[in-house]
Amino acid sequence: VSYAGVAGAREHSFPFYTLDDALQLREALLTRRLGAAPVRVVVVGGSYIGVELAANLREWLGDKVDLTLVHRSDSLLSNSEEHNRRVGTQRLRSSGVKVLLDSSVARVTEDGVALSANGAEQQLSADIVVWTAGSKRR
Numbered sequence: 001v002s003y004a005g006v007a008g009a010r011e012h013s014f015p016f017y018t019l020d021d022a023l024q025l026r027e028a029l030l031t032r033r034l035g036a037a038p039v040r041v042v043v044v045g046g047s048y049i050g051v052e053l054a055a056n057l058r059e060w061l062g063d064k065v066d067l068t069l070v071h072r073s074d075s076l077l078s079n080s081e082e083h084n085r086r087v088g089t090q091r092l093r094s095s096g097v098k099v100l101l102d103s104s105v106a107r108v109t110e111d112g113v114a115l116s117a118n119g120a121e122q123q124l125s126a127d128i129v130v131w132t133a134g135s136k137r138r
Helices: 019-032 048-064 082-094
Strands: 039-044 065-070 098-100 104-109 112-117 120-125 128-131
Touching: 019 039, 019 128, 039 048, 039 112, 048 065, 048 082, 082 098
Parallel strands: 039 065, 039 128, 065 098
Antiparallel strands: 104 112, 112 120
């Protein structure tokens, strides 16, 4: 897993690269979704894995999740055709996923992530942070 030197990422986020990672995330989500308030989830990384994960979490948890996808580039699915990038972003947003582009994660804490965008820093609260950034197609 490549955390790109982001402080706190290893300690305070769930990696999402293997079946074991997926099972650990599922258990954490099942444990936290018992409350009345939606689970606040931040997915870091807007390539295929992050986009697919965000779409599936929204479908599975519906309004029981407050979901944000953070990507450091100006578009999701950077290696895809323009049409696919546009449609993917549009569908995520229309399903209720907040998509934050041109935003880098400065650090991850037990309370969420600190984002850096255009020289400004913003704190984003989260119950669960999932790290999909740095993955490559094989």
